Amino acid sequence: MNTPLLEPPVGAPPQDTCAIFDTNPSPAEAVERLCAHIQPTPCETVPLRAALGRCLAEPLPAPMAFPPFTRAMMDGYALRAAEVEPEAQWHVLDEVIAGQIADKPLPTHTAVRIATGAPLPICADTVLRQECAQRFGQTLRGLLPRIELGKDTEAIGSVTAVGDLLISAHSPLLPADLAKAARHGISQLSVHRPARIALLVIGNELTPAGSPLPRGHLYEHNALLIESTLDQHRLGQIIHTAAVKDDLAAIDQALSTARAQRPDLLILIGGTSVGTHDFTRRALSRHGQPLFEGVHTRPGRTACASVTNNGLVLLALPGSPKAVHALLESILLPTLRFMQGHLIP
């Protein structure tokens, strides 16, 4: 016998409805909403190597000229270009190697043996490469009919003048930027500090890799994906992680504990859907005002976010590892880049 269908009670909402996720913001709009509630992290002064991948908040001007003296760029003889002509000869006075100074002015028709990188003596303006000359004792005979003024030298300040822009703000520092800072005598930089992230991983079925796998369980791997992506891009550090059961009170409590660590951003993974044991949305609404209730994207459409009354953004990603992977690229990395002072296009 068929069970008669029950009439729904008047005024009661239907059960098992779900949010219309597709009316939600695009990933780019979601990033804008998140960033409207997030400040870039404060700056800290760190040694050059620790600044790799981080951003300056202010453009860096050159504190000194480079090169700091006019120098030879080839091994040969420092002399006056105007004296170079067919059959020209010079008396070789001295030798100057890198790190030494030839501070006596050079008399006419004299030359100084000079090493690549050594400072040019006063009154010398050019280097005649050794392969373009013949040396007999202290006498030097040139093999060129003429030479360009300044040939094979680099003038003081010709690469960088004092005050020139050395490194721009708001883009991640590359090894070449750090080397440029060191070349100008800078040993530390003021850069945005890494974002401090708290991570809650939600799900009854999750077991850490390395433990026996109970029936019906999966090995947890979203946290590692997020943590190692942050490491790879030097975009932040996880300051707090917790594994939380599918239980509203447990998630609520875990959110309070994580908030007490004062993170710059709190990320939750899992439980974002509309099933009877998905509590992430309800927990978020207890802790803040919604920024978005879903994102117009697949995979990842059940992502949602809130902001607490003291301005902490709570970002919940779907548990599906495919969705986490996609949202890392489209939402999380752009948001973290903004937090660490990158210029957002």
Ligand SMILES: Nc1nc2c(c(=O)[nH]1)N[C@H]1C(S)=C(S)[C@@H](COP(=O)(O)OP(=O)(O)OC[C@H]3O[C@@H](n4cnc5c(N)ncnc54)[C@H](O)[C@@H]3O)O[C@H]1N2
């Ligand atoms: N009735 C509807 N159901 C669902 C909808 C919908 O619109 N209506 N959307 C689906 C979509 S799309 C997604 S995505 C999921 C998101 O759900 P949750 O955020 O609640 O994800 P979970 O149920 O927690 O997990 C999904 C899947 O991924 C596994 N998982 C979870 N966390 C981890 C982890 N840390 N490491 C490895 N694997 C993890 C979990 O075991 C599940 O298999 O909702 C759909 N449902």
Ligand code: MOO
């Ligand atoms: O939003 Mo889901 O599978 O599309 O991640």
